[in-house]
Amino acid sequence: MDALPALLLSALAMTLIVGGRYLVVSGGFAMLTAWRFPGLYGGQRRQIDREIRWSLASAAIYGVPAGIAAWGWQARGWTQIYTDAGAYPVWWIPLSILLYLFLHDSWFYWTHRWMHRPKLFRVAHKVHHDSRPPTAWAAMSFHPIEALTGAVVIPALVFLIPIHAGALLAVLLVMTVMGVTNHMGWEMFPQWLVQGRAGKWLITASHHHRHHREYKCNYGLYFRFWDRLCGTDKGLGEFDHASRDPRASRA
Numbered sequence: 374m375d376a377l378p379a380l381l382l383s384a385l386a387m388t389l390i391v392g393g394r395y396l397v398v399s400g401g402f403a404m405l406t407a408w409r410f411p412g413l414y415g416g417q418r419r420q421i422d423r424e425i426r427w428s429l430a431s432a433a434i435y436g437v438p439a440g441i442a443a444w445g446w447q448a449r450g451w452t453q454i455y456t457d458a459g460a461y462p463v464w465w466i467p468l469s470i471l472l473y474l475f476l477h478d479s480w481f482y483w484t485h486r487w488m489h490r491p492k493l494f495r496v497a498h499k500v501h502h503d504s505r506p507p508t509a510w511a512a513m514s515f516h517p518i519e520a521l522t523g524a525v526v527i528p529a530l531v532f533l534i535p536i537h538a539g540a541l542l543a544v545l546l547v548m549t550v551m552g553v554t555n556h557m558g559w560e561m562f563p564q565w566l567v568q569g570r571a572g573k574w575l576i577t578a579s580h581h582h583r584h585h586r587e588y589k590c591n592y593g594l595y596f597r598f599w600d601r602l603c604g605t606d607k608g609l610g611e612f613d614h615a616s617r618d619p620r621a622s623r624a
């Protein structure tokens with residue numbers, strides 16, 4: 374097939390995959406929320422409609438660089454994605470997953486802080502913060518400018534850093550699940566983890582919820598590394614329904 378139609382087809386396929394993945398994962402965690410905390414999203418119907426519309430538009434934006442990377446991998450062999458597990462030492466698999474997550478997190482932290490500058494915030498980032506409080510549907514609720522900054526990261530990395538296809542799937546799984554659950558409005562991870570030593574470095578809903586409430590803190594995506602290094606980490610937040618949830622977090 375000619376390059377252009379093949380590229381367009383690849384972008385379309387990736388858009389459908391990203392959009393479908395969003396609907397399934399956000400829908401699944403919204404159902405879990407309805408079961409765990411009935412009525413938590415009560416009165417947020419209009420906000421959820423908006424979150425879904427922005428998220429599906431974001432899926433189309435995410436689909437383009439993902440489609441280019443997928444086509445470059447399959448048709449041209451341009452990427453560093455490998456399927457022969459013996460091509461690199463076995464320790465590279467976990468290390469590459471961590472490295473991808475750390476680089477994604479670093480990119481997110483700095484672009485996120487940048488988008489909190491007043492002018493850019495109004496144009497590009499307000500859409501995401503219009504979710505007050507966010508729901509499981511807010512995972513990809515971004516203005517197209519913000520969606521574009523998020524969409525290019527992993528597709529760019531696969532051209533630069535070797536990763537096994539299975540490890541890449543693991544990265545995408547973490548990205549998807551954390552993107553949804555960090556906005557879900559309650560903490561699904563156990564207290565021993567969130568409040569424990571690992572929790573001082575990992576971002577879950579308790580941490581990101583506070584960003585949505587206070588704006589000028591807790592900018593990270595997966596790790597608290599940059600927030601702690603740059604003094605923007607304010608610790609864990611509380612949920613409004615904390616009194617109903619014995620496991621809810623304290624700062």
Ligand SMILES: [Zn+2]
Nearest residue numbers: 501556581585
């Ligand atoms: Zn958010």
Ligand SMILES: [Zn+2]
Nearest residue numbers: 485489498584
């Ligand atoms: Zn923000």
